[in-house]
Amino acid sequence: MARIRWIREDSATGPIADAYDEWQQANPGRQEIPAILKCFSLRPDFFRDVVAFSERLHFTEGHLTRRIKEMIATYVSALNQCPY
Amino acid sequence: MAKADLDGASLPRVEYALLRFVETITKHAYRVTDEQVEQLRSMGWTDEQLAECVYIAALFAFFNRVADAFGLEDPNYFMAPPPRGGDPVHDESF
Numbered sequence: 001m002a003r004i005r006w007i008r009e010d011s012a013t014g015p016i017a018d019a020y021d022e023w024q025q026a027n028p029g030r031q032e033i034p035a036i037l038k039c040f041s042l043r044p045d046f047f048r049d050v051v052a053f054s055e056r057l058h059f060t061e062g063h064l065t066r067r068i069k070e071m072i073a074t075y076v077s078a079l080n081q082c083p084y
Numbered sequence: 085m086a087k088a089d090l091d092g093a094s095l096p097r098v099e100y101a102l103l104r105f106v107e108t109i110t111k112h113a114y115r116v117t118d119e120q121v122e123q124l125r126s127m128g129w130t131d132e133q134l135a136e137c138v139y140i141a142a143l144f145a146f147f148n149r150v151a152d153a154f155g156l157e158d159p160n161y162f163m164a165p166p167p168r169g170g171d172p173v174h175d176e177s178f
Contacts (some may be wrong), residue, residue, distance in 0.1 A: 055141075057139055057140065
C-alpha cells in the first residue's frame with residue numbers, strides 16, 4: 001500500500017476497472033497490476049496514457065535496443081536510489 | 085550497474101560514455117554540454133539514439149519520483165534488496 005490512495009484490483013469499478021482489465025489482457029499471466037502503475041489509478045485516463053507511453057518508448061526496439069534501454073533505466077533508478 | 089558504479093562494470097567504451105551522459109541528465113541535466121553530445125556522436129551514437137536515450141532517462145526519473153512520493157515498497161527486482169542507498173549484491177539481475 002502506498003501513502004497516497006490507489007484503487008486495488010478487487011475494488012476497481014468503472015473506467016479504472018476497464019483499464020485494469022485491458023492491462024491484464026495485454027499481460028497474460030500477471031494478475032496483479034504493478035504497484036507503479038496503480039499509482040495512476042485515480043486518473044484512469046492518465047493510467048492508460050502512462051501505460052501506452054512507457055510501452056511505446058521503453059518496451060519496444062527503437063533506435064536503441066531493448067537491452068540498452070533497460071540498462072539506461074536500471075542506471076537511472078540506481079542513481080536515484082530508487083528500486084523501481 | 086544497479087549499484088550506480090560504472091567503474092566496477094565491464095562495459096564497451098561507447099556504452100560507458102552513453103551511461104555517463106545518462107548520469108549527467110539524471111543528476112543535473114542543465115550541465116549537459118555540446119561537447120558531451122559531440123563526443124558521443126564521434127563514438128558513433130546517432131542523434132536518433134541520443135534523443136531516445138534522453139527520453140528513457142527522463143521517463144525513469146518520472147517513475148522514480150512517483151514511486152518515492154507514493155512510498156512504494158521495494159518490488160524485489162533485485163535478488164537481495166539492499167537498504168535504501170546501500171549496495172545491492174547483484175548486478176543486472178533483471
